[in-house]
Amino acid sequence: MPETPIRLLIAASGTGGHLFPALATAEQLPQYQIEWLGVPDRLETRLVPCRYQLHTVRIGGFQGRLGLGSLRLCTQLARSVLQVRRLLRQGQFAGVLTTGGYIAAPAIIAARSLGLPAILHESNALPGKVTRWLSPWCTVVALGFEAASSYLPKAQCTVVGTPVRSQFLAAAASPRPALGIPEDVPLIVVIGGSQGAVAVNRLVRQATPAWLKAGIWVVHQTGENDPDAESLVHEHYLRQPFFEDMAPLLLRADLAISRAGAGTLTELSVTGTPAILIPYPFAAEDHQAYNAAAFAAANAAMVIPQADLSANLLQDKVSMLLDDRPRLMKMAAAASDLAIPDSAQQLASLVQQALEPVGGSPNRQ
Numbered sequence: 001m002p003e004t005p006i007r008l009l010i011a012a013s014g015t016g017g018h019l020f021p022a023l024a025t026a027e028q029l030p031q032y033q034i035e036w037l038g039v040p041d042r043l044e045t046r047l048v049p050c051r052y053q054l055h056t057v058r059i060g061g062f063q064g065r066l067g068l069g070s071l072r073l074c075t076q077l078a079r080s081v082l083q084v085r086r087l088l089r090q091g092q093f094a095g096v097l098t099t100g101g102y103i104a105a106p107a108i109i110a111a112r113s114l115g116l117p118a119i120l121h122e123s124n125a126l127p128g129k130v131t132r133w134l135s136p137w138c139t140v141v142a143l144g145f146e147a148a149s150s151y152l153p154k155a156q157c158t159v160v161g162t163p164v165r166s167q168f169l170a171a172a173a174s175p176r177p178a179l180g181i182p183e184d185v186p187l188i189v190v191i192g193g194s195q196g197a198v199a200v201n202r203l204v205r206q207a208t209p210a211w212l213k214a215g216i217w218v219v220h221q222t223g224e225n226d227p228d229a230e231s232l233v234h235e236h237y238l239r240q241p242f243f244e245d246m247a248p249l250l251l252r253a254d255l256a257i258s259r260a261g262a263g264t265l266t267e268l269s270v271t272g273t274p275a276i277l278i279p280y281p282f283a284a285e286d287h288q289a290y291n292a293a294a295f296a297a298a299n300a301a302m303v304i305p306q307a308d309l310s311a312n313l314l315q316d317k318v319s320m321l322l323d324d325r326p327r328l329m330k331m332a333a334a335a336s337d338l339a340i341p342d343s344a345q346q347l348a349s350l351v352q353q354a355l356e357p358v359g360g361s362p363n364r365q
């Protein structure tokens with residue numbers, strides 16, 4: 001009789017930074033029957049159902065203050081844990097893989113309370129709250145940044161980097177043309193993270209006319225929430241709310257101007273792209289500043305806090321870097337040194353070890 005495939009529940013939700021690494025890892029686990037856990041109104045409802053069955057629970061973030069909000073959250077958490085326990089039992093899942101964030105809490109608690117393995121991937125240099133609270137309870141915690149391990153002294157940590165979508169590895173292996181941009185012009189690519197960055201957009205639009213005048217092309221990811229996104233028009237200024245095919249753009253870019261989400265930073269390392277990083281100042285516990293600091297410490301990027309930034313300063317720094325090709329090349333090489341291209345395979349093999357321990361029987365309910 002053919003063996004029934006082992007079932008894995010992946011809990012990843014919210015932003016590209018959480019979803020893309022999970023999707024990249026899922027691709028490396030074709031032997032498992034995968035289903036997904038998310039929330040009803042985030043990016044997973046667009047990205048996941050065409051690939052995996054999506055289950056949803058309602059869960060939000062803990063903002064740190066005790067009050068009515070946290071009481072509501074505790075009730076939500078208790079309810080979602082019960083829902084996920086039921087899902088895991090009825091679906092006969094062998095374990096969960098989560099990339100952190102709010103959804104990780106019910107996923108980890110439910111799995112561990114049933115005695116199932118929970119594999120947690122934390123992509124940020126400063127681990128999120130759920131990771132800090134629940135990591136000691138996880139079977140294994142895979143890290144994007146080595147620096148994160150110092151915040152998780154009780155967890156079973158191993159550094160695997162952060163998985164990137166296969167388009168990045170394919171593009172790095174055989175570069176493709178990017179949006180028909182000529183090969184011999186300098187190119188700046190501006191990235192605001194999966195949701196765009198309105199404050200960065202504003203400064204970039206002020207600085208762009210001078211760059212265009214100097215013969216530089218600008219590709220600008222504006223996000224969906226910028227009311228002035230259409231205010232600048234030029235044939236060498238290419239703008240979109242979201243680029244599906246980011247890899248050739250990053251490979252082609254002479255310089256990126258970017259937020260410092262872990263996903264984008266990992267991709268910049270895989271494509272070896274020098275960058276000016278402007279960490280999102282309102283990210284939870286300022287975690288993007290920690291990600292950016294790791295890149296700056298390796299000389300892979302220049303970091304400018306948003307509070308210090310003006311269009312003039314941005315123009316100056318960009319001119320300085322584009323005029324200093326040896327420095328750009330050193331930054332590119334330093335970025336490449338940070339890359340862990342087989343991160344998805346490494347994480348997939350941790351999942352496999354947790355679900356099918358050598359010498360033990362597979363974790364089947």
Ligand SMILES: CC(=O)N[C@H]1[C@@H](OP(=O)(O)OP(=O)(O)OC[C@H]2O[C@@H](n3ccc(=O)[nH]c3=O)[C@H](O)[C@@H]2O)O[C@H](CO)[C@@H](O)[C@@H]1O
Nearest residue numbers: 015016017018020193194221242243246261262263264283
């Ligand atoms: C505002 C905020 O708190 N963001 C967090 C969020 O990621 P957030 O999704 O904001 O940012 P990331 O940089 O981690 O990921 C963005 C992803 O979207 C992709 N992309 C983006 C724009 C585009 O046009 N096309 C495209 O494909 C990027 O290639 C990347 O894969 O979770 C990450 C992982 O915990 C954190 O490090 C980020 O700090």
